Amino acid sequence: MRIGSEEHKELFCRSFLSSHLEYDPPELPWPHLTEAELARLRAIPVWTMALQTELNAGVMVNGFAESQPDWLIRQAIRLQGYEEDRHARMIGYLSQRYGLDAQPTEPTLRPERRAFIDFGYAECVDSFLGFGVFRLAREIEFLPDALISLFARVMIEEARHIVFFVNWIAYERARRGYGAPLLQALPTAIGYVRALAKNVGRAKAVDQKEMGFAAAGEVFGDVTLPSFLRTCLEANESYMAAFDPRLLRPQVIPHIARFALLLMGQRKKSPKARTIPHNA
């Protein structure tokens, strides 16, 4: 299959559309939490930022979808917008139910191509790290599994979003005549640099708030950078194994992580990844 062909477009759009999960956040089996568990959940300092990110994404992605001339691509990006909105509803419901006090403002992201591309690369970075944090949180039992497991569907959706994005952007560039690997390399590098720079800014913002990472730090205290990166890589491989082998996958961040492990002399061959199916 040639990247940029009709066949490629059909595959990345239709596999995205057909793997959509049906659920409504308030209908999920939200568990009762003890006071200690509530305190731990409330000490995580990211709720407002997480909710704001999803709200911004929902509005921007939905708006951007409407600018797409191709019917199939429009349907797929609309579906992503719906899923981002639902992530916002998921965090909003969590915040309301457990008193997390997330206080977002009006979404301001404009529904433009530049914003969609920036968001796509940012999702590639965030999802890779998120897969690792999610797996560790489950292993360490940072919170009851009855709560953490509700977010497994969100992780699967983010995996679908980033696979859709890297295929969409490669398809777009190929259609515009910039499909050659070298012509793709520069805008891809710029995209990741912008995403990483944004992450550094966000980390500083959280740091400045000096909120309770201490609680998380105690529980995640044994996790070293190499073990975290290995967990991210293994989790990422499990999510990526569920996709059609003809589809492109995000490569840059996993390559950087492998390279970092190599520099630290820490790269162990990971066992064959367990596939996380889209309906897990």
Ligand SMILES: [Fe+2]
């Ligand atoms: Fe999302």
Ligand SMILES: [Fe+2]
């Ligand atoms: Fe997403």
